[in-house]
Amino acid sequence: MFIGHHRSGYWALHYLLLIAFVLFALFPLFWLLKVSLTPNDLLYSEGVRLWPSRATFDHYASVISHTQFPLFFRNSIIVSTTTAACSTLLAAAAGYGFSRFQFRGKYWIVGLMLVTQMFPLVMIVAPIFRLLKPLGLTNSLTGLVIVYTAFNVPFASFLMQSFFDAIPKDLEEAAMLDGANRFAAFWRIIVPLTLPGLAATLGFVFTAAWSELLFALMLNSSNAASTFPVGLLAFVSKFSVDFGQMMAAGVLALLPVCLFFVFIQRHLVQGLTAGAVKG
């Protein structure tokens, strides 16, 4: 911490900059909300006003009752939740292995996981499509869960590893001396201590799965298995004049991730802290 010579001048600038950052971060979301609440007849006449003279929930009502968004919403919830659970489970195991053991091939496994973060994912769309099609996993939520889990496991594993690294090894060794096997030690000592890490990883993967567009677009062409991003994009290209409804749907798409974010935000920063400190 360093203390400037002109304290009050410094803090005025400090707050000014922070206000600018907060406005930049929030304004687009505020605008989304504003248009979603503006009645159609005021949309153009009050286009640049910061708040409409009359607000309405009509757009939300018609999105919920006249479109397929409730179905897309349900699909996205199923896919994202299942993906988050599966990825976190696999990543917790792998991260634990990386953190607690030196073993032959570890270097290669870590390298392999890094490679998966490097290449353009578009490259594997076609092979994955051909792989999943004969198994009946296209146009299916299960197919998406499998693909998303694989995409997210590498980063999630590194994240979990950094959480495990932060827990002293002595803790589980003490438990093992007391007669617990390693798995029991893992379950009863380590898992409770890594709950913030698990929450952060869950939230991270949930958000990633909720946002994914390209594979959802390519693998699932039927409406019945469409996720929210695909539905919204189709809606935008079909009814691109109905701004109120589009933005109401956008706000609905935001809700789950924002809720998740508010709950896990502190843990996420803490988790990336552990990861970043290791560099």
Place this chain on the structure above:
Amino acid sequence: MTWRRAVLAAEPYLYTLPAVLLICVVMLVPLLIGLTYAFHDVRLLDPLSGDFVGLDHFRELLADAAFWNALRNTVTWTVASVTLQFGLGLVLALLLDRVFPGRALVQLLVFLPWAIPSFLSGLNWAWLFNPVVGPLPHWLRALGLMATPENLLSDPHHALWGPIIANVWWGIPFFAITLLAALQSIPADIYEAAAIDGAGPWTRFRRITLPFLAPTMAITILLRTVWIANFADLIVIMTKGGPADSTQILASYIFTQAFQRLDFGYASAVATVLLALLLAYAAAVMALRSMLVQRR
């Protein structure tokens, strides 16, 4: 006893194997198959395709003006996005590293864009640039930057800045979070000792903060550069590469070739080139880093 030892030796693999298997089946095997597509004539929905064509796609690519244009745009897109995200992220991290009332709330608010799904960020910014429902064109006109309120995204000379701004908005929190974490790991007594020795704020920033942040900066910039170069979502959503290919980057070009022309062979060839360029970039950065580390 030997049985017990075998179990102990196998234990680390039991933890890592499920993840490794899944990654191999869903990512690495398709990656290898995708690489072979670059040398084959692969068109989806065309049963006659599939022949081996050798280097034909790569020859075609050398003569493809759209490819070279996309390559130039990829550089602009990546450099501009990473520089702005990093610069603003560093400023934000430095601001948040101080203790002040309401810091937790401010942190929550400024990090929020990171939680916004990328497709929604893209749509949201496309709407903001749209003169019909968005305020930005009207503001730009009021500032005298535009003669009439028009959509930035339909101006072939400047359209790429639309997705770049959306990307910066969305990506600042990532840099801010990682840099803030690194800042908080710097021991406070170093600053105090330097202050007692008479070092001013700028000297302390340059001689203490920057060297401490350097490893984190190097690794996050490397990862983000690769990631952003591959990141097609915002462009696909906001401009679809248009107008007249002026916002097409390699990643979105691959997407267009694969999805609209269903030409997976050519798309894979472009992807192979992008992959090779990114690997070369990563290798260069790593070599530079180890050189710098050795010199220290």
